[in-house]
Amino acid sequence: xxxSVLKSLIKDKKMVEWSKEEKEKINSVYGCELIYSNATPxxxxxxxxxxxxxxxxxxxxxxxxxxxxRGRKRVDIFDLYYDKLGSKAIKKIDFGYGRTNPRLWGExxxxxxxxx
Numbered sequence: 001x002x003x004s005v006l007k008s009l010i011k012d013k014k015m016v017e018w019s020k021e022e023k024e025k026i027n028s029v030y031g032c033e034l035i036y037s038n039a040t041p042x043x044x045x046x047x048x049x050x051x052x053x054x055x056x057x058x059x060x061x062x063x064x065x066x067x068x069x070r071g072r073k074r075v076d077i078f079d080l081y082y083d084k085l086g087s088k089a090i091k092k093i094d095f096g097y098g099r100t101n102p103r104l105w106g107e108x109x110x111x112x113x114x115x116x
Contacts, residue, residue, distance in 0.1 A: 030080040032071035039066050049098035050105040057092040058085055068096055
């Protein structure tokens, strides 16, 4: 399954929201994980996200947006947004505010039983 499959799912370059099919294919095709799409200022400064997450700034006809995304390499994130939005939409990819170890992010803690 290649990038052409994801490109075929993308019909409207002005669309900001990610469809369910796109979200499912992002990880397998690009190796990226979209944490927040069209992030609010509180989500942008969220320190509970992994420290390998990036802020992706892009501009469309109807405004400017910021997503919080993580990937194996910054170039993978660039490829994802380049294929979705085109060549002139991406303005900047910058480091995020995350402080959590990527290996521990998303794990559920188990409650320890108290000894009697």
